Amino acid sequence: MAKRIGYARVSSREQAENSHALEQQMQRLRVAGVEEIYSDVESGTKDDRKGFNLVMDLVRNKSVDEVVITRLDRLTRSLITLRKVLDEFRENGVNMKALDDSVDLSTAAGKFHLNMLGALAEMEVDRLSERVRHGWSHLRKRQVAMNPPFGYVKLDDKHCLDHEPFLCLLETQQERSRAEIAREIVETFFQEKTLRKCLRVINQKYGIHTFAHNQGQHRRGGRVARGVFRFSPAGLRGWLINPVLQGHLCYLRMQDGQRVPQTDWIIHYNTHPDQRIVSDEEARRIEAILQHNQQVRGFGSTALRYPLSGLVFCGECRGSCYSLTGQNNYHRAKRLGLEPEMNYYFQCKNWRTRSCNQKSAVRMENAEAAVIEALVNRAETISATAEVTEEQIDPPGLQALKAELAYYLNAPGSRAEAIVADLKQQIEAYRYNQQASTSLSSEQRDLLLQTFSDPLYWKTLTPEQKRELYRALVERVIVKDGQVERVDLRV
Template sequence: MNSQDKIVKIPEVIAYARVSSREQAENSAALDQQIARLKAAGAELVLVDTESGREGKESQRSDFQKLIKWVRGGLVKRVIITRLDRLSRSVLTLRKVIKEFQDSECVLVALDENIDMSNAGSKFNVNMLCALAEMESDRLSERIRRGKEHFRKEKRASHPPFGYMVKDYRFYPNREPFLCLLADKKEYSKADMARDLVEHYITKKSLNEGCRYFQNRYGYSEFWQTALKKWLTSPVLQGDLVYYPKSKNPEIHPNTHEALISREEAQTIKDIIAFNHKVGGFGHRRGIYPLTGLVKCECGGGCIVASGSKGVIKYFVCARTRIGGCNRKHSTKVVELENAVIEALTKRADEIAQFANVGFVEESPELQDLRIQLAELEALTNSRRNVNPAISEAIRKLRNQIEHLQQQTHNQDQIEINNRELLRLVASRHDFWAEQDTSQKQKFFRALVDHVLVSNGKILQVVLKV
């Protein structure tokens, strides 16, 4: 009990009124009417809360919390309200509140429902009303759940991401003219704008730059960095329908509509985002270097680029030294590290070339097992006229799983093809590295180098991915 509660005497009969901003807008005298009725019913004090919307929670209502505290403390003998929903709109919360009143032997009176819990009949009516309301709430939840299950079973689409529209419960690229740029006097659809943004991100590799570009070119503030990342990685853009995208195991139905980005582009975007996350962003003020994010200190920390005394020579130094987390303060020249990596790749040219010519692996055991299960179930259906619905559903799910795994295998094969061509190129030409600029070296180093381990200015190990 606070100091105010100790000084002010609390009446034994109080009332509680609640009004929302919507109710006030519809009837400006709604609160005054409640207070007048409650005082006429015998209330000596009226506690009042005004909510800013339907989402208002009981914990955010100061006078409601004060009322409950007084009831629990046995300071109030009788509480008057106009309707039960003035206490709470939630059935479960209302039942808890009523139990608080009963445990504290405080009489609750609701004027509109003609309830006075000082008698057994009113107690029965209140419990019955709560039970019926809870049952209706449960039924509504069940209807919503069944509706969602049917929605997913029919593979229906909703909530299209930017660049798409929904027609007949399917995703279609939105090719309707959306805006006209004065610069080139051309009309662009949302699908055109989406493709432009994807290509720009793959080229510039920066979420922040992509957001600025989209805003400056189209004057359309649809994205910020987090939203752009979520949009770029959405399976919908790859032609897949997804349910529960925020869960750890989203339900994905592949190839249900026209894609705006290819599987190869999606993998490239994923790699860019992963690498940027690893190095703390792309295009930061320290500049772009081929080995950015790949140099690690022996202490376990990552290394960042620093300049020499005249700002000409660049070094990699452990990022932890600046906060006293590492005592290895000697740095390593960027040029020396790049030369060490190139030397390691050149020495293993023959091994790299041999690795590049290795054939692809066969189907995974998981995929093979699913195919066997599918064949067994299909054999059962071939021998029966009336097929059990459960078997049909199991066949459908197996086919979806197989299709999804096949698509993943195809994507991985495509990545392997790209890497193998890259490996053959690196292994076949001894003067290859001298012709590459910074951005090209960065691309190759990302694909071929796992990390370079340094300690106090010395290069300990160059770890390759091949």
């Protein structure tokens, strides 16, 4: 007996407009006598659809004799895909029937009609895409505000601060608007200087509980708060650097679901200067902090608590090494109420997933001893370059100027050109002043050489001082087989 199956599909938009659209299609297919029905809620332009793939697998395996659909565009809206499907149907001896389009592959007229309808369906999709592109272009020319970020609302085609009550503080129950919370997020970021800590403080303050996810529209995983904030660390970073917060209008930050490089954004400056959440100076500070975080793999991160954190790498897979702790006398200390003897190690992060065979861990004191030995051996070079060290690591003031320069380099207009020229002059003046203020006499340099040549000097530094100096002087520490293989210095 011939086996007949049905296929039904609605797009997400169609499902939203008519929640019974899919059910109606499936009912019509049952009336047509199909034995099984496969369905999708996806765009017809996508070829990777679960139900569609199952149908095509049955066709390729010759497990079905006829596939019934309500309309041709339910199967696909791409003429190229349609032709491939038709070829596979013919090769495997499977008939296809479309109820509304009078299409039946078992007849010559049905095949001709099918090709004509497919061409018309593809043309309609292309026209729709053109209309959408033209519509967006028209809105950009009119400088219409679109997709207001958190803290804003769209009024009269402009971005305006959202002062409507939104959330209450967990402790005092005081109401806060989105605009007030947005400003509080910025101030918290300046205080904590890291994205994750900022989110932790805000979430605790407002009693926001986040939930892990890896399905639905957030396929990349991460953590969101249902119905309140959707800030992951990456999302918070994107929000902080959004030009809308600085009083500018920005287009094309996202395209086809992907983030567009910042240099390709279309920015209209000072469209709502009286509705700012972030000033120009604060925007420079944000850029400087984020840039610094990226260089040192997380400013203030708890994962970088040790002086060499972020600088130790595996000699086998070149992956970074994570810190580990262990105790020598755990049971004895617990029994007698003594302080445990702690040991600290670095181990390849990829060993945990067994993607690297370097299981051996390196004790932190051994890694640091190798670094100190390398620095002592290079003491003469370090003392000779001490007067330019501050310039090499770019102090916060210089970082802020560079971040602002990068921001305005691709900005259109004569005003942006004047700002770029002024910033370049400020950077040169800053460097000149730094060189003048850090110049050392021969006596001072000899004293530095004597200091840097003494291992005791490096050992008596505080962990914070070590962290800062190691970041400036050490490029990486390579470890393998439980030993330090080499130490690469920046000087």
